[in-house]
Amino acid sequence: MERKQFALGDVVQMKKPHPCGANEWEVIRMGADIRMKCVQCQRSVMIPRSQFERQMRKILRKADEV
Template sequence: MERTYTVGEIVKTKKPHVCGSKDWKILRVGADIKLECCGCKREIIMMRFELNKRIIK
């Protein structure tokens, strides 16, 4: 099942970021997804299939 993501949505990951936060805000959606950590505001780009594996279902 393919999950759809929207800009501005907050997703929760299984493992925390280095800063301790598990919450990520979606900034851009496409073949890859740009995320911003809600704790330290660091931005990363992740492939869609990687994000599907890392979020809490």
């Protein structure tokens, strides 16, 4: 299985939306865990990298495009 390529600052779409209704997340920390921030309400969550890679659908905006 191919590992998904993402970088710090990318805006990604996840399988499940945040309770506020948004489905866009900005990656703000990378390591064994990934911290991401909801684009709409600015709340942040931290999940394990393996769970993040399973739940990420696609990259909406790359960090270098912003």
